[in-house]
Amino acid sequence: MTEAVPATPEETYSYLGPAGTFTEAALKQVPEAAGSHWRSVNNVGEALSDVSTGRSTAAMIAIENSIEGGVSATQDALATVPGLRIIGEYVVPVNFVLVARPGTTLGEVRLINAHPVAYAQSRGWLEQHLPDHGHIPAASNVQAAASLFDGSQADAAVAPPGITDHLDVDVLAHDIGDNPNAVTRFVLVSRSRALPEPTGADKTSLIVELPNDEPGALLAMLEQFSTRGVNLSLLESRPIGDALGRYRFVVDLDGHVSDERVADALLGLRRTSPKVIFLGSYPRADQRAIEYHSKFDDEIFIEARDWLRGLVSGEPDTD
Structure with a gap:
């Protein structure tokens, strides 16, 4: 989806292209993006660079798959590119078709x-x-499907179901995904510092480094959440890269930073x-109340x- 006239950064959304990807399907769920210029990029790094440099107002990127887990390229980029905030999440069902050049049969695929x-x-x-x-x-x-027409030696390609809207291919088989319930979670990333208002069905995302590599360090981090009743929906480790055994943790937790229990956990961290x-703190895609x-x-x-303020100020006990 593109426009002939270049748009201003405030009107531009970057996504992993070309047209027809699951990322584009996620961006179609964003009401604010309707009618704007959509910029197709080649990878997560380019999408986030668009945002950090002001070329785009926001970028849609995949962050988690229900089968494969977290998307490491996205997690690492969010840990190293400063000034970015997640302002929304979107879930797209994932299934695939097997496609080929017109006239190809399934028996010819090698x-x-x-x-x-x-x-x-x-x-x-x-x-x-x-x-x-x-x-x-x-x-x-x-x-993968487009390369069938660009000199690829491949006989067929695994592609999204809507690929026939963009390419002249024959579908050799439908619903070839091994898990019919597979979904990919996408996040919309911007430079905005304004937090979405809490809805009661929110998620907060963090990246946390441990103070040192010693017994109980991870447990101490997790206790910041457990002692405040904060549930974690995602916890994954990624190497920091400066030495063996040094890791950062990607954390998604239930709740908004304006929730007292979440704010207190962040203070502990x-x-x-x-x-x-x-x-960032942002509404959950499934709108499930926490x-x-x-x-x-x-x-x-x-x-x-x-109570503590009263003790410090010398107020009389009221209990």
Whole structure:
């Protein structure tokens, strides 16, 4: 989806292209992006560079897959590119079709183009129906199909179901994904410092480094959440890269930073970790309200602070 006239940065959204990718499908879920200029890029680094330099107002990037887990390229980029914030998340169902040049039959397929993630998620079907096939990695799901017309030696490609809207290909097989419930989670990233208002169904994303490599260091980090009733929906380690055994942790937690229990957990992290990167608080894609024990209600934290303030100021006891 492109426009002939270049747009201003405020009107531009970057996404992993070309047209027809799952990333584009995620961007279609953003009401603010409708009618804007959509800039197709080649990788996550380029998308985030667009945002950090002001070329685009926001970028849609994949961050987690229900089968493969976290997207390491995205996690590493968010840890190293300063000034970025996640302002929304979007979930796209993931399935695939096997496509080929017009006239090709399934029995003629020997070599298949596929993005490595797409290949991993359809490998069971491919091995069952095409046990002797070979695999050529592609940069994206759409590029895998497009390469069939660019001199590729591949006979077929694993592609998104909507690929026929963009390329003249024959679909040799539908629904070849091994898991019909597979989804990919995308996040919209911008430079905006304004936090989305809390909805009661929110998520907060962080990147946290441990203070040192010693017994109990990870447990100490996790206790900042558990003692405040904060549930973690994602916890993954990524190497920092400066030495063996040095890791940072990518964390998604239930709640908004304006929630007292979440804010108190972040204060604890700040006291105990040498580096905490706040990536944002934003509405959950599934809109599921966060559940937690009433002993972690905001009023409990507020009352505790008022009690301590009274002790310090010498106010008379009211209990």
